[in-house]
Every structure is written in C-alpha cells, then in structure tokens.
Amino acid sequence: MSSKKITPSQFKHIAKLAKLKLTKEEENKYLSQLSSILDYFDILNKIDTSKVKPSFQVTQLKNIFRQDKIKPSLNQDQALSAASKNKNNYFSVPVTINK
C-alpha cells in the first residue's frame, strides 16, 4: 500500500534521519501503518486555529533558574560503568570520520 502522504523514498529518508536501519519487512509494515496514522491526523485540519497561539507547556512555568554552583556528581568510574566501551576514562566510539 502506498500513501498519498509518505512515499517509499521519503520513508527511507526519514529512517536515515532517525538513524534507524530497517529490514525490508519492517519498511513495508511501517509504511502502510504510518500512512493510515497520518491520514487520521487530517482531523486536525477541520479546526480553525488561525487566531490560536500554540502551547508547548501547560503549567505556566517561566524561566526556571538555578545557581551555577558545582555540586557532587558521578565520578568517572560511575559515569562509565554502563558504557559499552571505554578507554583512558573516556567513552570509546568507532571511527567518526574516515581519512
């Protein structure tokens, strides 16, 4: 099933943005599911919001500041304890840029 909202090539682009490697099977399944979900969102267009401001939070909080003071925190061993790989007290990752 193909969607009017999302084409297979767009779908691939989104997966790339989201850093998700999907199998062919997953692609087919999600593409059709996403299509019906996106169609459902059309219900929003029935509402006139031309004079409405968006809400990004709901309890009217504004600018929560705190003192910029150093407080106790995890030491290096603790911080690294769940890492898949570490080296010389740093997180270790595969090569980022190939020469």
Place this chain on the structure above:
Amino acid sequence: MDITKLTITKIQKLLKQKKISALDVTKAYLARTKKLDPEIKAFITITDELALKQAKKIDDKIQKDQKIGKLAGIPMSIKDIYLTKGIQTTAGSKVLKGYIPQYSSTVYQKLINQDAILIGKTNTDTFAFGASTENSGYFTTKNPWNFDYIPGGSSGGSAACVSSSMSVFSMGSDTGGSIRHPASLCGITGLKPTYGRNSRYGITAMASSFDCPGPLANTVEDIAVITEVTAGKDPLDATTSSTSVPKYSKLLNKHKLKGLKIGLPKEYFSGSIDKQVKQKVLETTKFFEKQGAKIIDISLPSTNQGIAVYYVLVPCEISANMARYDGIRFGQSKKDIKDLLSYYLETRGAFMEDEMKRRIMIGTYALSAGYFDAYYLKASKVRTLIKNEFIETFKKVDTILAPVSPTTAWKIGEKIDDPLQMYLADVFTVCINVAGLPSLALPCGFSSNNLPIGFQLIGNYFQEDKILSIGHQYQQLTDYHFQKPKL
C-alpha cells in the same frame, strides 16, 4: 488475618503495635509473588533479597523504638522505567537490557527514604509506548481477572501486581492514560497527578511535556498517603511545581459531596464506548446525585481532536528523547562495527522494538523540514484549545466525571497488528494529559463477563486534594475496590 489484603494505614498500625513485623509482611507478599507471578508475569525483576534486607532493617528500627518512615514495611513495586540505583532498569525494552543505573529516580528515592520495601520492577510496554503491555520487549502481562486478556497499559505490570495483591501499591507513569487505563482494566485505583506535581527525574523520558509519574493502589486513602510522600518541587526537574503539597490523607473528607458540582461531558459518552461501560459509569452519577451532588451536562468539543493532537505531539517528543539510545553510554550495542554511523544504525535497528521504531518514524516525519507547521505547530495550537476548554469548564464545575477506557480489557493479540486501533483505546484519557490536569481512576463495577470497569474524576490544576476527597467518599460507600480476582 491475610496480610496481603491490608491497606497502608492498617499495616502501619499493626507494625507500630508490634503485632506483625516488616519481615512478616514482606515474606507474605514475596510468597504470593512467587506463587502467582510465573503465570501473571507482572515483574521483569523481583528484588526478593533486597526486600528481605530492607524489612530486617525496619524491624530493627522498630525494636529500638526509632522513628520509622511514613511507608515503613509497605511492599511496593515500581514500573521498570524508574531508575533504581544498582538494580537493573530496562524500561521494558531490549535496548536497556542489563542496564544497571548509577543513580535513582527522585520518586523512588523519596519512597525508599520513607522505608517502603521494593519487591520488584514491573513490566511495561517498551518505554511506556502502549496500552496493553504487548509492546514490552520481554513478555505480555496477563489480566489477573482473566488470563486471556490484557491488563491495560502501559503500567500494566503495576496494575496486575496490585490487583493480584503481589504488592500493596505500585508506581506507574501516565503520559496518555498509562496509569488510569490499566488501573481501570484491572479494577484498582490510580492517580495521574497534575503535570509537574511528581518529579520526572530519573524516569526514562517518553514525552517530556506530558509524562506524569503516579501511584496505583487499592484505595484512595493509600493513594493519598503515597502522594504526600512523592509530590513536590525537585531541583533536579525544573518542570516540577513549587505549589505546596497538602496533607492529602488529612483532607479526605474535606470536600463534601452535598452541593458538589460534577460535570458530565457528552463527548465522553458517545462514539466507540461500550454499552456496559457507559451504563456502569452513568450509575456512579446516580450515586453522587443521591449524596446531594449536582450533575451538570457539559461539552468539551475538542475532545474529538485529542487523539490526533496527542499522537502528533507525543511521537515528536519521543523521537527527540529516543535519540539518546545510541548504545554508547548505556544500553545494548552491536559489536565490531567499524564506523560511527553504522554503529548507530545497526544498534538502534537491532534492539529497538516495533512500537519504538514506529513512534520515532512518526515523530521524525512530523518534525522534518516542510512538515513542522502542518503537524507539530498545528497540534500545539489545538492543544491550547483543549486546555482552554477545561479551564473554562472548571469555572462552572468542581470535577469532571468520565469513563477511563471505552471498553473493558480486550483479548491478548486482538489489536497488536493495528496500532491505530490501539491508539484509540486512549480516547478518554489523552486530553487530560494534553491539558496537564490531575485525574483519579476508580473501579465502579464489572461487565457481564466479569471484567472490571472504571471511571475517572478529573480535577483542576493542583486540586488532587479535591478529587481524592470525592473518590474517597465514593469508596466509603461502595465496595468495588475491595473486590479481587479469585487466584
């Protein structure tokens, strides 16, 4: 006396009178868990050794006549999205399998500081994405009332656990109904507090402007005691409110039912609602009328857009929050991969569950160049409309009464291939999260096939005391909350 049938207040009284010990209580709950959980599957991790150790410590304090905490000797369970220092926390996902947190969530720490006893970590849909626990990366929890049915979700492990008396209470989280929905489907009581009432610190984030940690228990009274402990400003979560925390348990009879104005929103009694659910929920209005309350017909027209608003905004926040699961600092990862991009792609592709990938895809799409205005911004504007409708309504009523779930529990497997149908199970709960209001779910009867039905009392911002008081008085005169599955 069956210890596993007592409330928090009752257990505490017996402990202080030295009629029972914390070890007795803990052993009774652990024995029940050992017997029932292999079938119900409410727990991902059972912390029996830790529980016994904690219990002994409390008994020691009692023996020495030292001061004990407000929840001393009370066995609790916690949804596996709460970080518990030194105890595996999976968020119901293979992504975090084996993850041992280096610190604890604020809410868990507050409960432990009051001497509550941790029995274990409960099952959930992966990262709380779902309404049935079928999206868990581990297994599906069964409804204690009928093992062929789902317990609701996402805090389904927590609800099943309390419903089957494997713990006195459980902590869950409610982003779109995840406390109220399973509470309702399992016949127990659950509170979704106002956004910012309980700290989110140390709880795996789903949608940060929606997530609300909260309790599931057998009675409103228990909920009040727990909320007194957990609520309040937390410097580690800037979105927590500095509004003072009332002594909820002392205010349970404060708001008299006589003269109380209860709003009945017509949009919550139409459409997909099951006939028996509608009937049982409407019967509660007769109850309140008899007690002298006034039932006022109201309309919340934007309710019909609730699901769409929710399922645009929440996946957007999810896609941002899930970016941290890169397999580098925590979580499972693919080995022997040569470059960073492949590492991300392979790791996330391999360990993330279906629903996680689906929601990341929806959110990434809705936030991507060219679509932001049509989806995220549009939904954020309708969010304002939904919020304003509630604000206007609360000028006229004290509380809003509505069903929690349009149906009773459904059979395991029934909706798993149709995510949109699964999303629609949240139709009566999401708007409350979109607006950030508190809401209390309570049991109010059973369907013809003996599955629990619940209703909710929605309150104005930070008026937990009022809905708890109304709910408590309802439970003083009804006994649905005492009915338990035969196990």
